[in-house]
Amino acid sequence: xxxxxxxxxxxxxxxxxxxxxxxxxxxxxxxxxxxxxxxxxxxxxxxxxxxxxxxxxxxxxxxxxxxxxxxxxxxxxxxxxxxxxxxxxxxxxxxxxxxxxxxxxxxxxxxxxxxxxxxxxxxxxxxxxxxxxxxxx
Amino acid sequence: xxxxxxxxxxxxxxxxxxxxxxxxxxxxxxxxxxxxxxxxxxxxxxxxxxxxxxxxxxxxxxxxxxxxxxxxxxxxxxxxxxxxxxxxxxxxxxxxxxxxxxxxxxxxxxxxxxxxxxxxxxxxxxxxxxxxxxxxx
Amino acid sequence: xxxxxxxxxxxxxxxxxxxxxxxxxxxxxxxxxxxxxxxxxxxxxxxxxxxxxxxxxxxxxxxxxxxxxxxxxxxxxxxxxxxxxxxxxxxxxxxxxxxxxxxxxxxxxxxxxxxxxxxxxxxxxxxxxxxxxxxxx
Amino acid sequence: xxxxxxxxxxxxxxxxxxxxxxxxxxxxxxxxxxxxxxxxxxxxxxxxxxxxxxxxxxxxxxxxxxxxxxxxxxxxxxxxxxxxxxxxxxxxxxxxxxxxxxxxxxxxxxxxxxxxxxxxxxxxxxxxxxxxxxxxx
Amino acid sequence: xxxxxxxxxxxxxxxxxxxxxxxxxxxxxxxxxxxxxxxxxxxxxxxxxxxxxxxxxxxxxxxxxxxxxxxxxxxxxxxxxxxxxxxxxxxxxxxxxxxxxxxxxxxxxxxxxxxxxxxxxxxxxxxxxxxxxxxxx
Amino acid sequence: xxxxxxxxxxxxxxxxxxxxxxxxxxxxxxxxxxxxxxxxxxxxxxxxxxxxxxxxxxxxxxxxxxxxxxxxxxxxxxxxxxxxxxxxxxxxxxxxxxxxxxxxxxxxxxxxxxxxxxxxxxxxxxxxxxxxxxxxx
Numbered sequence: 018x019x020x021x022x023x024x025x026x027x028x029x030x031x032x033x034x035x036x037x038x039x040x041x042x043x044x045x046x047x048x049x050x051x052x053x054x055x056x057x058x059x060x061x062x063x064x065x066x067x068x069x070x071x072x073x074x075x076x077x078x079x080x081x082x083x084x085x086x087x088x089x090x091x092x093x094x095x096x097x098x099x100x101x102x103x104x105x106x107x108x109x110x111x112x113x114x115x116x117x118x119x120x121x122x123x124x125x126x127x128x129x130x131x132x133x134x135x136x137x138x139x140x141x142x143x144x145x146x147x148x149x150x151x152x153x154x
Numbered sequence: 155x156x157x158x159x160x161x162x163x164x165x166x167x168x169x170x171x172x173x174x175x176x177x178x179x180x181x182x183x184x185x186x187x188x189x190x191x192x193x194x195x196x197x198x199x200x201x202x203x204x205x206x207x208x209x210x211x212x213x214x215x216x217x218x219x220x221x222x223x224x225x226x227x228x229x230x231x232x233x234x235x236x237x238x239x240x241x242x243x244x245x246x247x248x249x250x251x252x253x254x255x256x257x258x259x260x261x262x263x264x265x266x267x268x269x270x271x272x273x274x275x276x277x278x279x280x281x282x283x284x285x286x287x288x289x290x291x
Numbered sequence: 292x293x294x295x296x297x298x299x300x301x302x303x304x305x306x307x308x309x310x311x312x313x314x315x316x317x318x319x320x321x322x323x324x325x326x327x328x329x330x331x332x333x334x335x336x337x338x339x340x341x342x343x344x345x346x347x348x349x350x351x352x353x354x355x356x357x358x359x360x361x362x363x364x365x366x367x368x369x370x371x372x373x374x375x376x377x378x379x380x381x382x383x384x385x386x387x388x389x390x391x392x393x394x395x396x397x398x399x400x401x402x403x404x405x406x407x408x409x410x411x412x413x414x415x416x417x418x419x420x421x422x423x424x425x426x427x428x
Numbered sequence: 429x430x431x432x433x434x435x436x437x438x439x440x441x442x443x444x445x446x447x448x449x450x451x452x453x454x455x456x457x458x459x460x461x462x463x464x465x466x467x468x469x470x471x472x473x474x475x476x477x478x479x480x481x482x483x484x485x486x487x488x489x490x491x492x493x494x495x496x497x498x499x500x501x502x503x504x505x506x507x508x509x510x511x512x513x514x515x516x517x518x519x520x521x522x523x524x525x526x527x528x529x530x531x532x533x534x535x536x537x538x539x540x541x542x543x544x545x546x547x548x549x550x551x552x553x554x555x556x557x558x559x560x561x562x563x564x565x
Numbered sequence: 566x567x568x569x570x571x572x573x574x575x576x577x578x579x580x581x582x583x584x585x586x587x588x589x590x591x592x593x594x595x596x597x598x599x600x601x602x603x604x605x606x607x608x609x610x611x612x613x614x615x616x617x618x619x620x621x622x623x624x625x626x627x628x629x630x631x632x633x634x635x636x637x638x639x640x641x642x643x644x645x646x647x648x649x650x651x652x653x654x655x656x657x658x659x660x661x662x663x664x665x666x667x668x669x670x671x672x673x674x675x676x677x678x679x680x681x682x683x684x685x686x687x688x689x690x691x692x693x694x695x696x697x698x699x700x701x702x
Numbered sequence: 703x704x705x706x707x708x709x710x711x712x713x714x715x716x717x718x719x720x721x722x723x724x725x726x727x728x729x730x731x732x733x734x735x736x737x738x739x740x741x742x743x744x745x746x747x748x749x750x751x752x753x754x755x756x757x758x759x760x761x762x763x764x765x766x767x768x769x770x771x772x773x774x775x776x777x778x779x780x781x782x783x784x785x786x787x788x789x790x791x792x793x794x795x796x797x798x799x800x801x802x803x804x805x806x807x808x809x810x811x812x813x814x815x816x817x818x819x820x821x822x823x824x825x826x827x828x829x830x831x832x833x834x835x836x837x838x839x
Binding site: 023075 | 459
């Protein structure tokens, strides 16, 4: 049986602000720069979900492509798309809305729901130059 | 003298919300869908600035590349990058923050400041599939 | 009233073959090269639909973004996506399935259905290097 | 001696259909959705070939760039480009033409032919959002 | 007969330097900045060639795709790819190697050689943010 | 504590030539082909810097984004952008200016300067199809 890694990208756009309420305004401005703007800014985010597993000889797939997309749409995109990450997503109430934390969020939403194979990586890109990858705890 | 068209792209990321305060919440939700989210969402915007003019035989340029970039940075990017278009940019106080209006805004900021040649088009893309182009009144 | 041009991209993937049945096999092979392969080949196609019109001050839009997408999905993507252009799309029964003809097909499907503004261009790209644009008869 | 990983992308376009002849039409439609279209559909495929090895101090290369390209063109692109994967490529006679199997096919074609270094990964992308990676048995 | 516009991209990489020998070193540094580096710098250039004409009902093409590519390869890419524009291309002996002039060069090389239809535009991009377009004298 | 991988891309354009002075002209032409052009050629290079570390709960970052960018700009981009790699960068005096060696150069410049986390990979792309990755000695 051949093992293969499957990756699927989904996208969402959202507003957010990097701000640590336990720190001074000065610390926040110095640490986060323009990302600390009080009225938020936003991005077109791209999330790449990677699943590893054996190729099913009946389908040729590691995981049926449409099922993976439906799970990502339901448990990641529906919660984040056209939202304010700081105000509209309860998971971020006590967490900074960094790309690192977004990757952990996506992992938590998806790791237990992959129908065949197992989640091995979440990559989150905020733009064409910055991205993070989380591979689980 | 050869006439040539020069295009330069700049980028910014911003939060915004489409909402017409003179209309009902129902109308706004129906017309703008998820773009009406009360807490804003956001994009990585790309602006392409097009200038037409004669090639200067001393420089080979229609417009000195660095000067065009500096003007765009000062009069467009500095005002919009890491901002909330609805709350942080006075020009939008009484205007919807659609890509169409963003293109008109960029035109108004730049048309009188092009050092050589003349501004012929502003193209604003909100993402990889949606864009608008404004060519002046 | 400001006039603006709005562009939206949609995508589909399809099989096709370039073959003129009124010509010899030799002529077809010479003219179309590998695109004449009897068992078809295929592409991820991208269609950019451009609409020009006045910006509606109540919406900030030339055309409501979601309506344009829905029309394109219903009258272009649904007919072409995951299809064989030669065998599954009746419009091509007596026409070569070139990118040029695809652009004319999209125009014919969309020109009468744009709710506000008017269709001004259809651009069809077969890949990252080849595209055609049709602006109406 | 420094070890380095070299990656090269090649492209081809092809028609294909996902269909398991040992299963019912109903099963095939449910499992493969639109990818089961009887008359095929197609893609612009991208294959990224990764080779790991020591940098040769005489060339600065892990593997001479042109040789790697020529091997990929001869043993992958020539067999797949402008072809119908189901009908024109004997390797797929008894295999589903999924991206996973395409990656295994490319591996089998290339693993024994890398002149210096060793093949470590084949990544196949069907479009901008779906890809698979195979790293050998 | 339907009129259509066909565009094809070709690529080349080259070294160049912006320097006007009739001006002082100071003027050259101020005008061209880092592009004036005495030992040259370089780019991956992209040239998009646009041809307008009627669709030939026998081929479905405005211009046979392979012929256009062969002409571009022979008369543009072969002369510029892996070259130093200042030292290896005689046309630039007395001209600045700006993108504007490159577009004029490509036009001069191609305008008389388009087999069907007529050349309407040459777009030259030096990178992802800067491009110029020349539409003839 | 969650471990995460952060990647940032920077870009530069440069001229270079592949030539081993200890070998014959014939050997150089055969081995490097057009990359051996005596007057140099050039590229728009892209460098992706990957840092792995624990997410700092006070910032949500593995490494403060702006600090990483400033270090890359100061120790990589400033040395290579708009330069001739063979003539302007002393590190290459006795080394071939291959992408492999560029990756090692960037590693040497950055590995000791990452403020939090540790450098795990440098990926250098010369164009859209060729890239190399170096993960340290």
